[in-house]
Amino acid sequence: MENFEPVIVAFVCNWCTYTAADLAGTSRLSYPKNVRLIRVMCTGMVDPQYVIKALLEGADGVLVSGCHPGDCHYINGNYKARRRIKLLKEILPQFGFEPERLRLTWIGASDGIQFAEIMRELVTELKELGPSQAKLKMVV
Amino acid sequence: MAITATINVKDQDLLGSLQTFCTAILTQEDIRAILVPQRQPMKSMVMPTLVTAPEQLDGIDPLSPAFPMNGAKVLAKLTRKPSGGKIAALLRPCEIRAFIELVKLKQARTEDVVLIGIDCLGALRNTDYFRFAGNDAAAATQRFYEGMLAGKETALDGVELASACKSCEHSIPDAADIALGLRGVDIGTGILAQAQSPAGEALLAQLNLPAAEVPKAREDALARLLEARTASRDQMFAETAAATDSVEKLSNYMANCVNCYNCRVACPVCYCKECVFVTDVFNHDPAQYLRWAQRKGAIKMPTDTVFYHLTRLTHMSTACVGCGQCSNACPNDIPVMELFRLVGQRTQEAFAYEAGKSVDESPPMSVFKEDEFQEVVGL
Ligand code: SF4
Ligand code: SF4
Ligand code: FES
Numbered sequence: 001m002e003n004f005e006p007v008i009v010a011f012v013c014n015w016c017t018y019t020a021a022d023l024a025g026t027s028r029l030s031y032p033k034n035v036r037l038i039r040v041m042c043t044g045m046v047d048p049q050y051v052i053k054a055l056l057e058g059a060d061g062v063l064v065s066g067c068h069p070g071d072c073h074y075i076n077g078n079y080k081a082r083r084r085i086k087l088l089k090e091i092l093p094q095f096g097f098e099p100e101r102l103r104l105t106w107i108g109a110s111d112g113i114q115f116a117e118i119m120r121e122l123v124t125e126l127k128e129l130g131p132s133q134a135k136l137k138m139v140v
Numbered sequence: 141m142a143i144t145a146t147i148n149v150k151d152q153d154l155l156g157s158l159q160t161f162c163t164a165i166l167t168q169e170d171i172r173a174i175l176v177p178q179r180q181p182m183k184s185m186v187m188p189t190l191v192t193a194p195e196q197l198d199g200i201d202p203l204s205p206a207f208p209m210n211g212a213k214v215l216a217k218l219t220r221k222p223s224g225g226k227i228a229a230l231l232r233p234c235e236i237r238a239f240i241e242l243v244k245l246k247q248a249r250t251e252d253v254v255l256i257g258i259d260c261l262g263a264l265r266n267t268d269y270f271r272f273a274g275n276d277a278a279a280a281t282q283r284f285y286e287g288m289l290a291g292k293e294t295a296l297d298g299v300e301l302a303s304a305c306k307s308c309e310h311s312i313p314d315a316a317d318i319a320l321g322l323r324g325v326d327i328g329t330g331i332l333a334q335a336q337s338p339a340g341e342a343l344l345a346q347l348n349l350p351a352a353e354v355p356k357a358r359e360d361a362l363a364r365l366l367e368a369r370t371a372s373r374d375q376m377f378a379e380t381a382a383a384t385d386s387v388e389k390l391s392n393y394m395a396n397c398v399n400c401y402n403c404r405v406a407c408p409v410c411y412c413k414e415c416v417f418v419t420d421v422f423n424h425d426p427a428q429y430l431r432w433a434q435r436k437g438a439i440k441m442p443t444d445t446v447f448y449h450l451t452r453l454t455h456m457s458t459a460c461v462g463c464g465q466c467s468n469a470c471p472n473d474i475p476v477m478e479l480f481r482l483v484g485q486r487t488q489e490a491f492a493y494e495a496g497k498s499v500d501e502s503p504p505m506s507v508f509k510e511d512e513f514q515e516v517v518g519l
Binding site: 048049052053056069070076079080082083084085086087088089090091094095096097103104105106118121122125133134137 | 381384385386387388389390391416446447450451453454455457458482483486487490491504505508509510512513516517518519
């Protein structure tokens, strides 16, 4: 698995983490191309179903990232997201998905540097963990 | 002081006494109807029946091992809006617990209903029930409750209790307004009736039943039952956990699922009016199937099977009351309940929640605190 390049699906909220990713881009900060950003209006709209779909389709990691507590543009979407991530973390490990494959972070709109750092860290971690079981098996 | 009373039993005729009890309720001025399991004239099946005429209470059968559906769903239909009167409903404990979940989801109301629960002696899967009952449902009920109360917990005439019932730790109707007790009670003379809420208290007072005390033997009988059920539940959890501990094993567990979605139709707490899996979202473009097949070389059709079950687990396992209707409804004998209870146990524990316990506890996904679950945030 020397050349293993993990695929990461990241659901990022429009107002904070997506803006941070944009800032990283305009600041010419580089971050690994393993990350597929999916812009959502708020982390509060990420149904657990989206996370499951990404994992079953073979994503090696899923990131949900939005505004810091108190900063959500819809007031409390990120608190709801946190509960859903907690829920998923109770369920997914039963089926062999390592807890590290699902991450939740808060990255504010001006945190371009932090965004790039977290992406790098995530990729390093997932490289160590290796490919997801769902990628290797035919899941029906 | 909560009323504890006794419903007299003559000639060991439990169903007769329950009929007298239901008649007394139905003749109260403020009760317009009673929802109660009743034998249907054409077949041996027992179905929830809405009765307004006391003389139509013949053939009620709340002790039958038939459990064709979770009655919470029909009671929700009857209570979702005011109907201009009060009704009583005689249900199994898991039906009451599912009803409480529906109340919290605003799909049912407690205002116009008095919930009457009865010690549940268990139920049989539909297919087993028909074999057990033959064409005499009344005799089957008697054979069943006599056997169960004599402690033949798991098998009777070669049929086994549904696995949901074998592993149920909630067979006592804790959340009912009025609880009827059979276990640890001398049912030769009377059935125990206990008021557990102001509404139950009011109705039971109107009935003027002879006062009674909870027999000493009851506590003991319930403790023994709970111990056996918990042990069987834990064994079921261990087996189910081992059988599904990878995506590959989960696929295998679900291998004969045909995506009929009967399990979610039968589930009393699958609360969406329209499940996303039957909408156009999952009516994929034909070209999409070909792309999927091409990427992996082959895909099983129908697709989205494991996806469906995992999604349902995230959507409703916190509300699962373990009634077993999902397994009962599955045409392919997939142990659906086993998986949902296993996961439900964990998700409910994670949010310190117990499905069906009280209308005052909010469903975990409907609330949040600003300062919680910090451990899931960050790398
Ligand atoms: S998932 Fe199955 S056991 Fe749980 S409440 Fe629904 S039908 Fe009952
Ligand atoms: S009832 Fe059985 S076959 Fe139908 S969707 Fe549920 S598990 Fe699959
Ligand atoms: S808008 Fe960013 S998390 Fe809600």
